Amino acid sequence: MPSSRPPYRVAIIGTGGIAHAHAEALTHLSERARLVAVADVDPTRAAEFADRFSVPHVFSDPQALLESGKLDLVHICTPPQTHAPLASLAMRAGVTALVEKPTALSLREMDELAEVQEQTGSRVLTVFQHRYGAAAVRLRRLATAGVLGRPLVATCETLWYRSDEYFDVPWRGRWDVEGGGPTMGHGIHQFDLMLSVLGPWSVITALADRQARPTDTEDVSVAAVRFDNGALATVVNSLLSPRETSRLRFDFEYATVEVEHLYGYREEHWRFTPAPGHEELAALWADGDEPDIMSGHRLQIEAVFDAWDTGQEPGVSLPDARRTLEFAAATYASAFRGVRVAAGELEGDDPFTLSMDGGAVPWDRVKEALV
Structure with a gap:
């Protein structure tokens, strides 16, 4: 502009x-x-x-x-x-x-x-x-207008690979400095994009573990999520995946919309599949004249x-970013407490409002001596 x-x-x-x-x-x-x-x-x-x-x-x-x-x-x-x-x-x-x-x-x-x-x-x-790539903006517009029907199912996967040496940097892999593992530092971009499309979430059930890396934090987490609109989603955040990919899939009543990329997407990374009887939506999806620019910092x-x-007020505002951070905190709280966590449940002096580990990490710390 x-x-x-x-x-x-x-x-x-x-x-x-x-x-x-x-x-x-x-x-x-x-x-x-x-x-x-x-x-x-x-x-x-x-x-x-x-x-x-x-x-x-x-x-x-x-x-x-x-x-x-x-x-x-x-x-x-x-x-x-x-x-x-x-x-x-x-x-x-x-x-x-x-x-x-x-x-x-x-x-x-x-x-x-x-x-x-x-x-x-x-x-x-x-x-x-990643909220600002042309295809993501278009998807939110179509979803908000209701032309894709109700959102039903979603998958959100950040499957990346980080070697042990990656954590040689002192601030990586520490709850008190980095805030968490792939849930906070890597997958957060993908599930933020998912949240921007599907809207408020209502409940999370999650698992998290430190399976292989020399880190205080988790190196993998998995969550099942219900949204206020009834949609169900799975979210996987991993640093243990040799074939790296970042993948989102949304199944609406009338179409499936998918993107697979790594650190940024263009139009070629998206796939639109209309449901039988709704083939006209493919033309609607393709009807965009936005510049095909990588979903990077420039667009935001x-x-x-x-x-x-x-x-006007620019995004991503503090309340909006807090909702995404609450999703991460609820993932950790559910995983480490072994319970379902509802949106808005973490408040006041709950340990998981004070830190993402909530004082409840079920494994030994390995980087306490690092500064």
């Missing part, structure tokens, strides 16, 4: 791997935004990043970055433990924070962010970029700017 306003002023905190995806996205949006500053505790890494992406100002302290000049948006690309504190810092500086998933490590932290948001009037947005960042340009 073209805009006549001056480019938005953007900064990035944290210049590790995922920050490169943010900076590349901003490069594609250079007519609408300027990356004016970066901050990182590693000055060499920050300088190299700034040189690569022609960023004029480099800081070692996030507070100094936030005080350096007017900013419209700050991307938080640091390890998960720091997401909520940095988002609060940004809001108190009057800057919207776009935070990599997970927004926070617990529901309690999410609620504390909501309090700061209420106090400051600034916003926290969460990176769930662009959607933020579009919303601002038109005076």
Whole structure:
């Protein structure tokens, strides 16, 4: 969407791997935004990043970055433990924070962010970029309009592979730093997309285990879910799967809609199958003129700017991201307590509102000595 306003002023905190995806996205949006500053505790890494992406100002302290000049948006690309504190810092500086998933490590932290948001009037947005691919937007539109009929069955699978060496990075595989295993850090993108299509969930029954990896957290979880609209779904999150794939399937009354990809999808990754007697829906699915762009950061960042340009609230809002985080917390609570967990059940001082492990992990910790 073209805009006549001056480019938005953007900064990035944290210049590790995922920050490169943010900076590349901003490069594609250079007519609408300027990356004016970066901050990182590693000055060499920050300088190299700034040189690569022609960023004029480099800081070692996030507070100094936030005080350096007017900013419209700050991307938080640091390890998960720091997401909520940095988002609060940004809001108190009057800057919207776009935070990599997970927004926070617990529901309690999410609620504390909501309090700061209420106090400051600034916003926290969460990176769930797979919501913004053209086919996913189309699917939500058709589902909301009811032309696909009632949603009946869904499967959501994040089947990835991470070796033991992957967990050599000290912050990986720790409840207190990363927040969880594949349920929090990997599969969350796929089940967030599922939730964006199917709407509110009502109850979860789950299992989780640490089967092979040297980690405090689970390396696989499996959940069965009922939604408010009656749909039933299965969700699998794994780091033990040599043939990697990310797969979603929605069976509606009148059509099946599927996507299989790995870290991002295009139109070619989707398949639409109408039910007998509803063949006309195939033409409706194919009737889209949106650019066929990979479902990456660029589309979500662009959607933020579009919303601002038109005076609307951008996604993914804090309440919306909390619903996805609650899904993860309920998965853990069900798995470790051995009970069904209903939406809204985890509240107050319930241990699973305070941390994703809820103090109930049924295996020995292996990374306590790491810092």
